[in-house]
Amino acid sequence: MLKPEILDPQGQAVQRALPRLGFEGVREVRQGKRFELELDGPADEAALDKVREMAETFLANTVIEYYTVRVEETDEVTA
Amino acid sequence: MLKPEILDPQGQAVQRALPRLGFEGVREVRQGKRFELELDGPADEAALDKVREMAETFLANTVIEYYTVRVEETDEVTA
Numbered sequence: 001m002l003k004p005e006i007l008d009p010q011g012q013a014v015q016r017a018l019p020r021l022g023f024e025g026v027r028e029v030r031q032g033k034r035f036e037l038e039l040d041g042p043a044d045e046a047a048l049d050k051v052r053e054m055a056e057t058f059l060a061n062t063v064i065e066y067y068t069v070r071v072e073e074t075d076e077v078t079a
Numbered sequence: 080m081l082k083p084e085i086l087d088p089q090g091q092a093v094q095r096a097l098p099r100l101g102f103e104g105v106r107e108v109r110q111g112k113r114f115e116l117e118l119d120g121p122a123d124e125a126a127l128d129k130v131r132e133m134a135e136t137f138l139a140n141t142v143i144e145y146y147t148v149r150v151e152e153t154d155e156v157t158a
Contacts, residue, residue, distance in 0.1 A: 014114065021133075021137055023129060023137075025119045025120060026118060026119070027119050029117075030115040031114050032112075032114075033111075033112070033113065034111045035090075035093065035108060036107075036108070036110075037105050038105070038106045039104055039105060047104070050104070054097065057100070058100055
């Protein structure tokens with residue numbers, strides 16, 4: 001996501017449009033990218049360190065963006 | 080995020096680049112949009128219904144995308 005101090009024109013455009021669509025009560029909208037990475041192995045600490053390195057060096061532009069890494073269980077589909 | 084059955088060229092481009100950058104072990108990458116909405120009032124059930132309606136009708140293209148709504152506490156900054 002864009003850092004708080006960085007202007008977010010896309011988020012502002014969404015925010016301005018909401019009242020016109022009948023949606024009140026939204027103080028601010030921020031828009032950003034979301035990546036979902038499916039790993040071969042377990043999401044253990046070593047894997048998460050690697051993912052943080054990917055985010056830091058490639059997936060995020062850390063000059064203007066911050067990132068958060070979160071583990072989410074996939075809904076296993078058993079046939 | 081794009082629905083699983085929808086081709087995700089951006090995610091695939093990221094996935095192909097990772098090994099070249101020295102990152103192995105990532106089976107799949109999906110890329111999508113993330114919106115953070117700061118509400119005037121509490122994130123109660125009525126407010127969440129409104130946010131779901133915003134997502135369904137405006138923030139997501141539900142023909143090709145699915146969305147999830149999650150409440151996140153903001154880190155209150157007290158001066």
